[in-house]
Amino acid sequence: MTGAREVEAARWRFLRGGAATIGDSAVRAVVLASWERSRAHAVDTERLGASFVGHGGPPATPLEAAGAVLDEAHADNPEFAGSLLLVDADGLVRVRRDGDPALSDLLDAVRLVPGYRHAEAAVGTTAATLALHEGTALAVEGPEHFHPQLSSLAAAAAPVGTGRPDLAVVVVRHAADGAADQLPWARALARRVDDQGTRRRRARVLALHDALDAAGADGAPWAVATDGDVVLASSGVRRVAPEDQQSLSDRALAALVIDEPPRPHHVDLPSGTCAEVAVHEIRADGVPVGCVLTGGPAEHDEAPAATEARRRQGSHVAPTARRDFAAPLRDDRSAAERTHAEARVRANRELLSPYLRARQEVVANLGHRRHQVLLGETGVGKRTLALEQFHRLHPDGAVTVVECARIGDTPAATDPLAGLAEASPSRPHLALLRGIQALGPVAARRLDESLRVLVARTDPVVVVGCLDTASVDATRPYGLLLRHFHETVRVPALRYRADELGDIAQSVLRTMTTGRSLRLSHQVVRVLEGYPWPGNINELEDVLRYVVARKPVGVVQAPDLPSLCFTSRAPKLSMLETAQCDAIIQALYEARGNRYRAAAMLGIARSSLYRKIDAFGISYIA
Numbered sequence: 005m006t007g008a009r010e011v012e013a014a015r016w017r018f019l020r021g022g023a024a025t026i027g028d029s030a031v032r033a034v035v036l037a038s039w040e041r042s043r044a045h046a047v048d049t050e051r052l053g054a055s056f057v058g059h060g061g062p063p064a065t066p067l068e069a070a071g072a073v074l075d076e077a078h079a080d081n082p083e084f085a086g087s088l089l090l091v092d093a094d095g096l097v098r099v100r101r102d103g104d105p106a107l108s109d110l111l112d113a114v115r116l117v118p119g120y121r122h123a124e125a126a127v128g129t130t131a132a133t134l135a136l137h138e139g140t141a142l143a144v145e146g147p148e149h150f151h152p153q154l155s156s157l158a159a160a161a162a163p164v165g166t167g168r169p170d171l172a173v174v175v176v177r178h179a180a181d182g183a184a185d186q187l188p189w190a191r192a193l194a195r196r197v198d199d200q201g202t203r204r205r206r207a208r209v210l211a212l213h214d215a216l217d218a219a220g221a222d223g224a225p226w227a228v229a230t231d232g233d234v235v236l237a238s239s240g241v242r243r244v245a246p247e248d249q250q251s252l253s254d255r256a257l258a259a260l261v262i263d264e265p266p267r268p269h270h271v272d273l274p275s276g277t278c279a280e281v282a283v284h285e286i287r288a289d290g291v292p293v294g295c296v297l298t299g300g301p302a303e304h305d306e307a308p309a310a311t312e313a314r315r316r317q318g319s320h321v322a323p324t325a326r327r328d329f330a331a332p333l334r335d336d337r338s339a340a341e342r343t344h345a346e347a348r349v350r351a352n353r354e355l356l357s358p359y360l361r362a363r364q365e366v367v368a369n370l371g372h373r374r375h376q377v378l379l380g381e382t383g384v385g386k387r388t389l390a391l392e393q394f395h396r397l398h399p400d401g402a403v404t405v406v407e408c409a410r411i412g413d414t415p416a417a418t419d420p421l422a423g424l425a426e427a428s429p430s431r432p433h434l435a436l437l438r439g440i441q442a443l444g445p446v447a448a449r450r451l452d453e454s455l456r457v458l459v460a461r462t463d464p465v466v467v468v469g470c471l472d473t474a475s476v477d478a479t480r481p482y483g484l485l486l487r488h489f490h491e492t493v494r495v496p497a498l499r500y501r502a503d504e505l506g507d508i509a510q511s512v513l514r515t516m517t518t519g520r521s522l523r524l525s526h527q528v529v530r531v532l533e534g535y536p537w538p539g540n541i542n543e544l545e546d547v548l549r550y551v552v553a554r555k556p557v558g559v560v561q562a563p564d565l566p567s568l569c570f571t572s573r574a575p576k577l578s579m580l581e582t583a584q585c586d587a588i589i590q591a592l593y594e595a596r597g598n599r600y601r602a603a604a605m606l607g608i609a610r611s612s613l614y615r616k617i618d619a620f621g622i623s624y625i626a
């Protein structure tokens with residue numbers, strides 16, 4: 005190979021004048037092709053463009069298998085003064101194991117750190133991106149790296165698996181030590197990672213089959229086993245109605261994320277069948293790999309006719325006879341009755357989810373370009389709600405977010421809406437004013453001017469102002485702006501969204517633990533539902549950050565929560581919650597305990613009904 009100095013000189017010539025300025029033999033053709041691609045991507049050679057993007061989704065090869073191979077390699081070769089890495093097809097560093105402290109400092113400095121992306125488009129030529137691009141093992145040494153800051157490294161990379169590999173093993177050393185002689189080792193490690201991955205995948209699928217067989221041997225009419233990727237159903241399940249099969253599979257998949265009680269419990273299937281199911285964990289080599297749902301049709305599909313009592317917190321008395329209130333939902337009724345039933349479903353839905361109602365209002369206002377103020381406690385998700393719904397309505401729309409607290413209150417401060425007021429945009433545009441309560445008098449007057457122009461025009465700009473409930477006082481400077489808004493929508497506090505709390509917490513957790521498996525136990529969701537969340541989602545994020553710092557993977561249990569979550573319980577039911585609770589009891593009663601029909605009558609999802617039944621402590625409906 006050409007000496008390092010010649011390559012370095014060739015790279016500087018290339019950076020100034022392109023491929024035409026260097027001779028054929030100065031650099032290898034694959035490296036030159038990668039330099040060309042890096043140049044086309046306008047890779048910045050002054051600043052290293054590696055950015056932190058989190059830990060990404062799971063690649064096809066299980067990372068725990070790959071990590072174990074690299075640990076073993078270091079343990080078997082204690083004299084090896086280098087680092088071993090796994091880099092995925094996006095250039096994301098997934099795993100790193102170090103053998104030399106000086107080199108690991110260097111790798112930290114150039115951000116070859118798990119969670120950082122070293123794609124060719126960001127940092128130029130590297131061994132990993134080249135090996136994955138070419139589909140073969142390759143080394144990149146010193147100045148062959150396109151980016152000068154990577155010149156002190158030499159790396160040999162080999163793709164894991166064949167076809168379209170999504171992972172590469174990289175052996176990294178100091179540039180002075182070279183890396184070409186490490187290619188056979190990189191290849192051998194890649195083969196071992198691939199073998200381990202295949203072995204673990206096979207073991208997982210075998211464990212699912214074993215669980216299915218065991219359920220059959222125990223006499224369970226239905227069994228569904230899943231690891232999240234593969235769903236296996238027993239012959240009994242394949243004989244039930246397709247929508248019931250789907251519902252059982254969904255339930256098994258959901259149980260991977262939400263704890264289902266292991267004891268048998270009732271579920272209503274879409275066909276109206278009442279079933280009894282239980283969910284158990286599946287382990288392979290002592291590690292949880294999935295779950296199996298077993299069960300069958302419930303012995304008594306209909307609720308026992310003799311039991312008429314219903315109660316909520318001991319206060320409800322049953323009427324003397326059953327009535328078929330669900331009848332208007334059936335097709336053989338008149339159009340007027342159907343309309344009435346639909347109106348009732350709508351009213352129920354609105355009663356049961358103030359958040360859903362707020363969301364519908366926000367969408368309608370955005371759709372009709374009616375400027376609106378979102379009113380709610382700090383951190384309830386006003387900004388997120390407006391942004392999400394605007395992007396759903398207008399995927400190609402543009403957004404200007406104005407942080408009102410940051411606008412200076414001096415005549416010299418710039419008006420963030422001035423540009424929008426001057427130039428009329430051609431595509432939908434959302435102007436989101438966050439925290440309007442923080443505006444000073446001068447800033448409010450300037451925004452008032454821009455808003456006057458914006459709202460008078462017919463172009464597709466829609467304005468949303470976010471106002472903290474605690475600061476509602478129209479005599480403050482923001483009061484001047486209120487005349488520009490057509491609508492006010494109240495975004496309910498998190499404590500009134502108890503039924504969604506588990507989902508919100510799980511979604512926040514997912515963003516915090518990208519790629520890692522961390523979920524909340526059933527019991528933890530119950531504890532979270534019982535806390536009043538005065539700081540709303542912001543506070544929930546703080547609590548989950550605390551949890552993640554102490555428990556990065558696994559299942560979060562109640563003792564992992566901060567004591568604060570246990571100290572203050574949710575207040576007694578509000579009037580709204582009491583009305584919701586009554587509506588549920590009424591619907592369950594009318595549907596004779598069939599939760600599937602009750603959810604349809606209420607116009608909400610069954611999962612939502614289950615959560616509300618738990619959250620309100622509705623203990624028995626017959």
Ligand SMILES: Nc1ncnc2c1ncn2[C@@H]1O[C@H](COP(=O)(O)OP(=O)(O)OP(=O)(O)O)[C@@H](O)[C@H]1O
Pocket residue numbers: 380381382383384385386387388389438439470472508511512541542545
């Ligand atoms: N549905 C949701 N699921 C998960 N996280 C959410 C959801 N809605 C909001 N969040 C998160 O909660 C936090 C607060 O949300 P957001 O900034 O939208 O609230 P806000 O009411 O506008 O806050 P503020 O009153 O401070 O202006 C953000 O980190 C956001 O990502």
